[in-house]
């Protein structure tokens with residue numbers, strides 16, 4: 001048994017220690033918001049937070065998460081109200097939507113580390129996440145927008 | 157009488173997935189409708205209103221990113237006079253009631269959803285509104301003419317009814333054959349648009365895709381496919397696979413060997429442990445190098461007549477200059493973000509399928525055939541599609557058939573999952589094409605002779621399973637050259653086609669023929685303009701004098717995109733215009749070429765699509781198409797060595813990323829023209845606009861795609 005804290009809840013899974021965290025999350029824990037896109041750390045669809053850091057869960061062995069904190073898109077906020085989620089909906093970012101969990105999880109780390117990212121910062125932080133629908137221009141705008149929302153939130 | 161259909165609604169799968177139920181045939185329901193307590197007013201297949209005031213809209217087309225989850229309900233909301241946000245939106249399953257109004261089969265494709273459903277969905281809403289008004293009039297004893305609707309209520313004299321209160325009685329009225337539609341001045345959404353109705357569920361992980369189907373007892377299958385198209389299993393040993401914890405079963409199916417396990421990881425481990433001997437078949441002879449040589453030879457001669465005018469041969473003798481060009485386009489994989497997958501559950505007399513498909517009726521028929529069922533015994537549930545781009549509209553029904561074979565062989569419910577590598581290697585590609593063009597120009601630099609031959613496989617030939625034998629000239633190969641506004645103006649021209657056959661299965665790829673024909677036409681027109689040092693916008697204006705929609709898009713992009721702007725040092729611009737799917741898109745691309753690396757910095761885009769029902773949705777599709785086209789032009793290439801595909805995953809089949817995505821500005825022509833499409837329309841002109849900008853930067857023309865295969869240096 002491997003113990004993981006996922007979205008704040010203690011869970012135990014009977015998994016091969018080599019099993020990628022992605023499949024533990026999806027197939028054993030039944031949380032399907034985290035997506036499978038490539039399986040080889042190329043697309044970012046599977047991005048989750050491991051102790052607050054963005055990792056590609058498709059290439060992260062579950063043993064690495066043993067006893068650690070994992071956050072998935074389901075745990076990014078309680079009410080779908082993270083500044084990024086609000087900005088995403090406001091600017092109609094998603095198209096097919098399949099990449100967006102990963103985009104949001106990558107962007108969330110960027111925004112936490114850098115509350116006022118430049119376009120270059122966004123390029124650097126987000127170029128590991130592929131969007132086949134080409135929502136990049138809106139993702140960029142939405143990250144700026146979320147930064148703005150966060151600043152306003154901090155002021156009020 | 158036009159019996160209304162009964163739609164079972166409101167039920168949710170255990171996974172919380174929104175699922176619509178197929179609509180039983182109307183005649184079977186006659187008895188049911190008279191006796192059952194409907195509790196729902198369903199004047200047609202597209203809409204129902206519950207006594208609880210719920211409003212559900214069923215989509216005949218599927219949502220794969222293009223935004224119809226929002227646009228189709230908008231059409232109903234405007235006619236029904238309700239707040240769009242109050243509507244429950246669901247994909248319709250496979251049912252003839254949802255057949256495409258033009259194509260005759262249930263299909264999401266050809267950038268056609270909005271224009272093809274514009275009347276049908278508005279009528280669906282208007283029908284309900286008419287019946288609700290009648291019901292309220294009768295109940296209140298008011299003349300129907302003095303009743304009106306107001307955002308989900310009928311106002312009848314002093315009475316105010318919710319739609320739900322009227323639903324049961326409205327359901328008893330005969331459905332009128334013709335109902336009045338509201339005036340465009342009453343539209344609240346059409347032409348103005350709305351935020352996406354699926355945005356919220358796509359930001360918190362709750363949107364369900366085919367990949368996300370889960371229910372107790374469901375197993376996961378992965379399949380070992382032949383490494384070469386047409387290959388077959390000769391023999392296999394599953395001994396090592398079966399001992400992997402979690403692996404339940406290994407079955408042979410017509411397309412390979414499937415490993416069925418408790419979860420994906422075990423199934424994938426199992427597949428790695430299989431020992432299979434393949435009979436490769438004739439497919440091993442496929443090599444991209446020899447294919448290129450063979451197609452080049454073919455395209456150098458005149459093919460089967462596609463279109464002609466005047467006397468090309470004689471015209472060349474009068475030309476002051478001749479320009480020859482040969483273009484090579486590789487096979488391309490659609491690579492939707494969600495790899496293909498399909499869940500199948502077979503019971504005694506029924507089968508249930510969950511899959512993201514653009515062709516629900518086709519999949520239903522294919523599954524029924526495999527199982528010896530009637531189509532009605534197969535229920536197709538359609539979650540959100542994680543991208544389609546044509547790959548989920550496969551008339552051969554390859555991935556659904558494969559999943560049905562697995563479930564049939566195993567007897568257990570299975571979710572078949574393809575890895576990215578499976579998705580990339582399993583075919584149904586944009587075909588490999590070669591174009592050979594010779595142009596004769598007069599002293600003013602205008603083309604007077606144009607000889608154009610194309611060699612490539614026929615998509616329609618591969619689609620014959622669904623659409624019957626292909627015509628001699630497959631329009632999907634030649635569209636964009638055939639019917640080109642430029643050719644209209646050229647007094648002597650010939651277009652020919654060589655249809656080839658290969659083991660590689662081919663398919664429509666977002667914008668289909670436009671993926672290659674626009675590139676050829678638009679880079680050649682650019683070349684003709686430069687040949688006489690005429691500005692490419694001016695040169696096109698001359699040729700578009702009889703094509704007002706082309707002109708409108710061109711003029712708008714030139715004006716708003718400021719074609720004559722001063723560029724930063726090292727930046728260069730190119731442009732292109734193309735008509736596809738009833739709309740014209742004009743593009744200006746601004747690029748730099750630095751140390752051989754091309755970067756697209758900015759794209760300005762104008763579309764003439766008639767009425768833009770959801771303008772921001774149109775803009776989003778332009779952005780999407782532009783970036784899709786940049787991926788295709790810059791990197792897209794599949795190659796074969798001895799029949800084996802050389803590409804595997806995103807590391808060797810690259811997709812445009814954030815840092816490579818340009819700034820995009822989209823302008824919509826204010827137009828009263830016939831409504832056209834949007835989803836695919838920006839793909840054709842973007843690639844040639846980029847190539848034309850590269851020419852401006854380097855003096856080099858791109859004849860071989862993708863662009864990264866060309867050595868490029870900035871002009872000194």
Ligand code: FES
Nearest residue numbers: 037038039044058
């Ligand atoms: S699925 Fe993990 S990076 Fe693509």
Ligand code: FES
Nearest residue numbers: 096097131132133
């Ligand atoms: S929204 Fe479709 S892949 Fe990003």
